[in-house]
Amino acid sequence: MKTFKRLTYPYILWIAAMIVIPMLLIVLYALTKQGNDVATLQFTLENFIRFFTDVDFLSTLWISLKIAFLTTILCILIGYPIAYLIANSKPKQRNLYILLITLPMWINMLVRTYAWIGILSDNGLINYVLQLLGFEPQKLLYTDFAVVLGMVYNFIPFMILQIESSLAKLDNSLLDAANDLGADRFHRFMKVTLPLSLPGVISGITLVFLPAVSSFVIPKLMGGGGYMLIGNVIENQFITVGEWNFGSAISMIMACIIMISMYITRKLDKSDDAMARKRGKA
């Protein structure tokens, strides 16, 4: 099938130019000193050393991971029951719910997040209602709470959809079998439903954790101008400070962290549920 094989050649050239070279450039910048040009390349590990020896950068990284982790956990805790309910609805309702959950994802993320500002701000809707009810107004916007809320709001549909599709794929006869063998609702859920929906949870985790750890838009909008997560540090290095080499180094570090965590989740997924996958395919 020579003819068809040839169809890939243009794209191979394209990815070489548009994907591989940019990635290599990041590595190159990360490993060189600022102000170099091609003629006087000077390789150095300074950028990495600077990052790993500075408590402040490390703590930002730590906070970013913590916030992303919290977001992911919340997405699972809220998303799983919702996905479970949807997967157990009648087909017509199920399709409607899925449409309703997908719909907001079509709307620009910035726009959706911006909408929260009016609700959360000091004189926003929630505080207005609180005051009407006689409570003290609370500081909501520009807090960790707001950042996590913004992330959960933006990323939870991914989690719900992933879990839902793995639950919907679940063979009903397995549930019947569990019942038949003496498992009541609770045992059936713990021993069959939950373990078999784990692949959905895991792909949901990657879809939530990944953007949560690297986002710089949500922290800036919901956390305020001074709120720094690792994504903001990168943005700052490139846009404001202009230290592209250092920025590239941080980007590389982040990409590595992501790749490693993806690799680990993949591994987990494989050892636990490769069988489920295979079954699903057959």
Added chain:
Amino acid sequence: MEMNEAKRLIEFKNIVKDFDGQIVLKGISLDIYENEFVTLLGPSGCGKTTLLRILAGFLKQNEGRVIFDGEEISDLPPYKRELNTVFQKYALFPHMNVYENIAFGLKIKKMSKDVIEQKVMKMLKLINLEGFEQRNVTLLSGGQQQRIAIARALVNEPKVLLLDEPLAALDLKLRKEMQYELKRIQQEVGITFIYVTHDQEEALTMSDKIVVMKDGEIQQVGSPTDIYNEPQNRYVANFIGESNIIPGIMLEDKRVRFDDIDFDCVDVGFKEHEPVDVVIRPEDLDIVAQDSGKMNGVVKSVLFKGVHYEIMVETVPGTTVSVKMNVTKEHDVASSDAKERISANHFFVDLEDVKELNDAEIIARADAQAWDPENDEYLSISKIEYELKEEVGNYPVTFSTAGGTAVTVNIMVVEQKYVENPKKNEAISAFNFFKSVDEIKESVALDTDLKTWANAQGWKLSDESIVEIEDVEYDFDPDTISPGVYQVTFSTKGRVFKVHTTDMSEEGAEIALNFYPEDIHVMSKIGY
């Protein structure tokens, strides 16, 4: 019978079930005894699986009661019922290995580890899969998965094992093996098996008792031999084994008439002149020399089936109509520059059908074609002119291409006669037609083409449903045909008997069929 000794274990009492208003079970009542191998047999949609799922507790009936061991269990959830199920596609838990799958029910019951291990090992031995404990269930063969599913159910020591088409997903050879295996396991553990299948052979092989179901109703309950030899109606006879079923009339006790011949039989208890169905199993028919049997006939086809021959014998011919085929020379018209050629045939049409003719229909019926002789590519017919009246007569029709090449033929409107055969409740009609030598020579499927060209049709007189035209006969050799008029005869299928015999017969041989009075089984008509 021995049923007096056996204990009644399960009673279905007038079970009714509907799904969204569609009734699937129409009041089923059925008793099942201890240690029985019971098969629920019927085509898909007959309600057999629904009944099984009601028993297992996955569904709840709308009306009626299910009594298990003397107690009403309709409100008991599945996990509290003393029965287990083997599912159609096994439903093994993919995230557990063989051992964990089998131990599942025991673990739920919180049995101690060593007891579980003991029981699981015993089961693995029963199903001949020792040493498979740690295997991944998804990587096992279908037969092995099947056996594990059975072990997983049996390890809980249920009083009843429900099997929902458990062999449907296996290939033929494995299915046969598993049939014996299942029967062996049932005899060894000595509990009731309720087995759902649509495969009559499976049912006959394994069961103590067969329940034939159709459209949510039980048709017959009985042992395999009862069901095979004494089907209660046409439906059961058809479903169980192969049979010849002929409508007849019961003249008096032990005397039945079909196909205008009176026969002795052994059946009694019908009203005089009651319309009945007569069953004769193919293996009960013998082929003998002409005039020395009960019915004369012609051998229509012989198929070798391995152990025996399956021979179709026609005892009464079908309804026949003959038409004339006018074979002409080439009649295509060439354009002046010889770049295009066009051809068409005269054709006949029934007066009644005139109003249904349209351009496309006329092109098809006239078989109008235009082509480029250089490269044999077809050209489209761009214009068609005709004037038709709903009166008998000849009407010219002209087909032309975009290039202006045209051919004119006649549409002959006639009042078509058809042949009626009230005895067989059918009629047949066909038209005379025109064809060129080449068209006949070029035909790849001449019988089908002849039917199309003659517009041959058969139908039932009662409801005008289509009757297949079985035979096309003609007296010419299509390879050497020359212009002229030929006769073509179309006929419907007559009375055909299927015969299973080890003796070979020649196709076309004139023979007779013989059988004994006890080979005839008379059933009342269904729809009573």
Added chain:
Amino acid sequence: MNRRKLLRRFLLGAILLFFYFPILYMLIFSFNDSRSLTSFDGFSLRWYEKMLHDPNMLEAIYYTLVTAVIATVVSTAVGTITAIGLSKSRRIVREVVSQINNLPIMNPEIVTAVGFMLFYVSLRIEKGFLTMLLAHIAFCIPYVILSVMPKLRSLDDNLAEAAMDLGATPWQAMTKVIVPQILPGIISGALIAFTMSFDDFTISYFVTGNGVKNISTLVWTMSKRINPSINALSTIIVLMITITLLLVNLLPIIKEKTKTKTNRISKHATGIVALCFALFITGGLYWLKSGTKSQMSSEDAIARFGSDTLKIYNVGEYIDPEINTAFEAQYGVKIIYDTFDSNELMYTKLQGGERYDILVPSDYMIERLLKEEFLQPLNHDQIPNIINLAEPLNALSYDPDHIYSVPYFWGTVGIVYNKNNVDIEDLEKEGYNIFKNQKYKGHIYMYDSERDSFMMALKALGYSMNTDYEDQLREAYEWLKEAVSTMEPEIVTDEVIDAMANGNKDMALVYSGDATYILSENEDMGYFMPKEGTNLWSDAMVIPKNAPNPKLANEYINFILEYENSMKNTEFVGYASTNDEVLEECSGSEGIYADNEAYLPRTGYEKDEIFHYNEKSRKLISELWTKVKIAK
């Protein structure tokens, strides 16, 4: 059973409310008559009107749509073709390509974005529409491939062979047999590509330039201020998407219904609907496009100035857009107007090789640009209005004779405070140190600007804000760190303006021009300039050496300095005008800023300083400030 049903309804209802409430809220308040986001003061379409008259917004919608449509079409075609090719390729090729293909999906968006940016900069490709489009195509294709591949995998391997065996050419085999089979995958791939492109922010943010913005990047620049036009814009986006989705979801139903007739009719109907939709979109785009274009003839401009475009790079929300419109009309030219958040950002872009005709940097940055020889001298013959400049601006240390720069706005930095909650005596006594007074803990804003924060700290410690002694800077860092860690301040950028106008907190360090706005919105607020001195700053218009159209740039500078335009600008923006006459009139008893103590900058006070550029301290300050923020 019933209780379970109720619980289920409740949970699903709650989550849907969570999803839709913000959107609904935004929708409703886009019709609000006032700026407020909490009280609905009557129905009005003013924000829609404002949006439709804002060329930036229309242009952003146009660029977003055009990019999304082109990126979708190209990536769907390329992705499908590649996927088909891959499915027939050797295993190793397939594995490698799909691994690389996964990179943009697996990588954090910001890393991909940074990669693109470095790529373009290395190739010296000017950032703009083309760079954005290419980047969008690049990150859309992987998604198309990903959604087409599974469909191909489930396809019978012999389909293409069968088609070719029956006489189809490879192309026909692909278009007539394979593509129809995998169409659902292609369509969902195209849909994903469209949303990805339509919604993209991160990548666009790093790869556009030259005034090309999509909706996301525009919202980003506007989002710091409460701006109900964003709500209007969002409402329109929501509407567009809902209509599209409804059409996509309804079409199959309509098809189903018309099926009862003949197939031909339903095909026609679908065709007509699709055609109408296409026409509607093209028409809309054309209208938007024409709406953004100058209607004047540009031939004169080309004859006089050599080009009919003027590229300006200014601070965000720092001009009355009508001035640009007027200039465009008068000169028959088109202005490409780009904005930046900070001087550093602007500098980074210049370094990246971007070319502008006019920049509006601050004093110290002008000093730096001069030192690094980025600027060209102005042509004073073209700028007769220079004589209108206010007196204090004629002796600015970085360019006293206005050879390279003409001041645009100027002012001071001071403390805006709530007169009811902050004791003026505390302010007078403590000056900047009030930002460490526990009495006001939790009630202060700090401005996210390294220079101004360090100015505050250095002044509070009694040092010059231009110091380059490292120990003084470190001392200032400690001062800031202490303030940040003990006072629970909120570090903000332009959000501070609306926040203080609303009276959310009691104190903030603010630029005088923004203070002018706050004071005019909220009577309780006062403006205080500490006796330790402050930053007397000025932003000025300069022309870079590599400006494509310096002649037109000089003309523009002169235009800005005209009385009428200066007046318009200061009224709109609120910063102190550099036009003597305008300044006097506005601050005079009849002027619009008559009683506004923040408008007129303090002049002649010895402790007030102008920022100077110092490479060494700049780096240190920037690093220390990042650490201050992180320390929070």
